[in-house]
Amino acid sequence: MKASPQEQQVLLDLQHVDTRLDQLAHRVANLPEIARCAELNARLEEFQSDSVQAQTELSDLGEQVAKAELEVAGVRARAQKDQSLLDSGAISSGKQLEDLQHEITSLAKRQTSLEDVELELMEQAEGVQVRVDDLSDSVARTRAELADVEQSRDAVMSEISDEVRTNELRRIKLLEDVPEDLVTLYQRLRNNLGGVGAAPLVGKHCEGCNMELAPTDLTSIAAAAPDDVVRCEECSRILIRRS
Ligand SMILES: [Zn+2]
Numbered sequence: 269m270k271a272s273p274q275e276q277q278v279l280l281d282l283q284h285v286d287t288r289l290d291q292l293a294h295r296v297a298n299l300p301e302i303a304r305c306a307e308l309n310a311r312l313e314e315f316q317s318d319s320v321q322a323q324t325e326l327s328d329l330g331e332q333v334a335k336a337e338l339e340v341a342g343v344r345a346r347a348q349k350d351q352s353l354l355d356s357g358a359i360s361s362g363k364q365l366e367d368l369q370h371e372i373t374s375l376a377k378r379q380t381s382l383e384d385v386e387l388e389l390m391e392q393a394e395g396v397q398v399r400v401d402d403l404s405d406s407v408a409r410t411r412a413e414l415a416d417v418e419q420s421r422d423a424v425m426s427e428i429s430d431e432v433r434t435n436e437l438r439r440i441k442l443l444e445d446v447p448e449d450l451v452t453l454y455q456r457l458r459n460n461l462g463g464v465g466a467a468p469l470v471g472k473h474c475e476g477c478n479m480e481l482a483p484t485d486l487t488s489i490a491a492a493a494p495d496d497v498v499r500c501e502e503c504s505r506i507l508i509r510r511s
Contacts, residue, residue: 269497271450273511276497278445279454280508283466285439290463292432301421308414315410319403326400329393336386340379347375450497450506457505466506477503 271279296302350372359365443451458465467476472486479502481489489498489507498507 269449269453270495271447271497273494273509275446275450276506276508277511278442279450279466279506280468282439282442282446282451282454283458283464285435285442286458287463289432289435289439292428292435296425296428299421299424301417301424304417305414305421308410308417312407312410312414315403315406319400319407322396322400322403326393326396329389329396333386333389333393336382336389340382340386343375343379343382347372347379350375453497454506461503461505464505466508467500469507469509474500474502474505474507476500476505476507479503 350368353359354365354368354372359368446454454465456465461476464476467474469475469481469489472480474481477500479500481501485501489509492498494509494511498509499505500507
């Protein structure tokens with residue numbers, strides 16, 4: 269393959285640009301802000317779901333408290349009615365009086381036990397209310413933290429995007445100055461050799477694989493015409509000689 273020394277130098281510039289683009293893509297893929305956002309989003313979702321659950325629990329308890337209150341009121345009203353009847357002196361039969369007093373006593377017991385249940389439910393509701401408040405705080409705190417992290421993520425991403433755009437434009441310009449067959453070979457090598465398809469020959473070393481070339485290889489490289497495209501015998505990358 270043939271390419272002028274200038275074209276070969278441009279290929280080296282292209283390699284620099286491609287390496288930088290690879291580094292930027294790697295940086296985006298491993299951006300801590302992105303991982304942190306995902307983590308915070310997951311946590312937020314958990315808090316929100318717990319919060320919905322606690323609110324449902326609280327509203328259920330509220331309904332139960334209201335129901336218990338109604339029951340207490342019903343029992344109290346019945347006891348008052350019985351008491352009024354008793355106080356009115358309208359009942360003269362000893363058996364009826366005894367029954368009425370018995371009922372008043374058992375209604376009082378029933379009222380006490382219903383009130384105990386109501387109190388118990390109210391205490392439970394208080395506990396759940398604390399949890400609802402805590403979760404609501406956690407949701408707000410996590411949302412705020414997420415907004416902060418998203419903001420710094422966006423700032424970093426925009427910085428990286430600018431650099432990617434600059435390098436992509438440079439890449440397009442550079443491609444105009446390298447023969448197509450050389451670019452094709454370079455791309456193939458780049459794909460197979462960890463992103464590096466062309467490397468400079470520095471002294472006796474190929475900077476692609478960092479190996480020292482054998483004297484016979486160095487001799488044949490030295491004998492090659494300047495527009496010959498030479499390759500590293502160790503790693504097969506395109507070797508760019510100093511022009
Ligand atoms: Zn090499």
